[in-house]
Amino acid sequence: MIASSRGRANTLLTQRAIIEAAAEVADAGGVAAVTMRSVAKVLGVEAMSLYYHLANKNALLDSLADWVFEQITLPDLEGHWRIEMMERAHSARSVLSKHPWALGMLESRPTPGEKLLRHHDRILGCLLGGGMTPVLAAHAFSAIDSFIYGFVLTEASISSSPENLVEEGFSAEVAKHAEKYPNMALIAMAAVNDYNFTFEDEFDYGLNLILDGFEERLRSQSENTD
Numbered sequence: 309m310i311a312s313s314r315g316r317a318n319t320l321l322t323q324r325a326i327i328e329a330a331a332e333v334a335d336a337g338g339v340a341a342v343t344m345r346s347v348a349k350v351l352g353v354e355a356m357s358l359y360y361h362l363a364n365k366n367a368l369l370d371s372l373a374d375w376v377f378e379q380i381t382l383p384d385l386e387g388h389w390r391i392e393m394m395e396r397a398h399s400a401r402s403v404l405s406k407h408p409w410a411l412g413m414l415e416s417r418p419t420p421g422e423k424l425l426r427h428h429d430r431i432l433g434c435l436l437g438g439g440m441t442p443v444l445a446a447h448a449f450s451a452i453d454s455f456i457y458g459f460v461l462t463e464a465s466i467s468s469s470p471e472n473l474v475e476e477g478f479s480a481e482v483a484k485h486a487e488k489y490p491n492m493a494l495i496a497m498a499a500v501n502d503y504n505f506t507f508e509d510e511f512d513y514g515l516n517l518i519l520d521g522f523e524e525r526l527r528s529q530s531e532n533t534d
Contacts, residue, residue, distance in 0.1 A: 321353060323361040327375045330368055334409045342369065369413065374421030376410040379403045382430045389438025390519050393448075396431065397456055397515055404460045411461055439526055448522045455518055459511055466507060 329350040333342050344365055348355040362368045381399035383392035404410055414424075428449075435445035486493035499505030 321351065321357060321361065323371070325351065326358055326361055326368070327371050330372050331375060331407065334372065335407060338409045339369070339372075339413055342372065344368065366419075370417050370419045370421055373410070373413050373417045374423040376403065376407060376414060377421075377427040378423045379407075380427065382427060383434040385430070385433055385437055387434070389434050389440070390523060392434050393431075393452060393519060394515065397452060398511075400453075400456050401460055401511060404456070405463065408460070408464050411457055414457075439530065440522075441529060444522070444525055444529060451518055451522070452515070455514060459514065463507060 326347060329347045330342050332350055333346050337346075342365075344355045344358050347368070348358055351358075358368075362371065380403050381396055383389075383396050417424075431449055432445050435448050436442065440448060482489060482492050482496045
């Protein structure tokens, strides 16, 4: 539920305040709920006053996508590429989990903003600085982000607690058909008894597999150029 913002009407209206109000609307009702009117209501102003700062709704959504990228930690160009990619991945997961509406709009806006472009450029710069070729850096960027976005999307649709995910739901259903699906039954029992599976823990496991792969590619690349 969107908090009452009558007090904002007396403050100076800025583009930043408008975008943050739009994020508030999106958090409550998704991107579809973001309109000039709904954002103005949060700010306690008339919708027309927003047009002094943003040309139209599309400009508002472009700025909102840019705002999301601003929340994600940028990699340090002086740091090791793998450590920086890990930290950035965790930051992106945290931000996207907090604002799940952003998943469907981050890479789809027709007019990429300055924060988005700076974010992408910094990631590529970190990978290139780690010794990757432009082609390998592009592959790494694509693979890492595909994993992050896919994980957050899946995480949002299921429970991460082992009781709900395995014991009460999946495991119980598989147990009924253990003879028909013996491999699934074996994995379900192992998840409960051997390592207490939680989907949340799979983020680091999967991310490390991806980074291991690109570290190996980077090593092979270096050996081939020697």
